[in-house]
Amino acid sequence: MPIRFRKRQSFGPLKLNYTQSGLSSWSIKIGPWSWNSRTKKNSVDLPGPLSWRQR
Template structure:
């Protein structure tokens, strides 16, 4: 297994994700809620190390 390149650029609540192949996905994060364009999933950060995720493709 080799090294993986990942880069994140934040512009307010919008986050752009890049890999070694270029642009990967974008996310929106407002408070504890976030949504990712690649996974098409909503996520809510819960207290401690927990989080809740709703996958849109299975809902």
């Protein structure tokens, strides 16, 4: 099984994800709302065990 390089850096609400080939994706989370550049998903954390997602 090969060894993989992964690193994550945080700059406030912005998170950068790196792999061996460079920047792989980034995400931002402000309050209950978040967005991911790789999957292009919006999500909102709702009260309790609920959440909402949109592609």
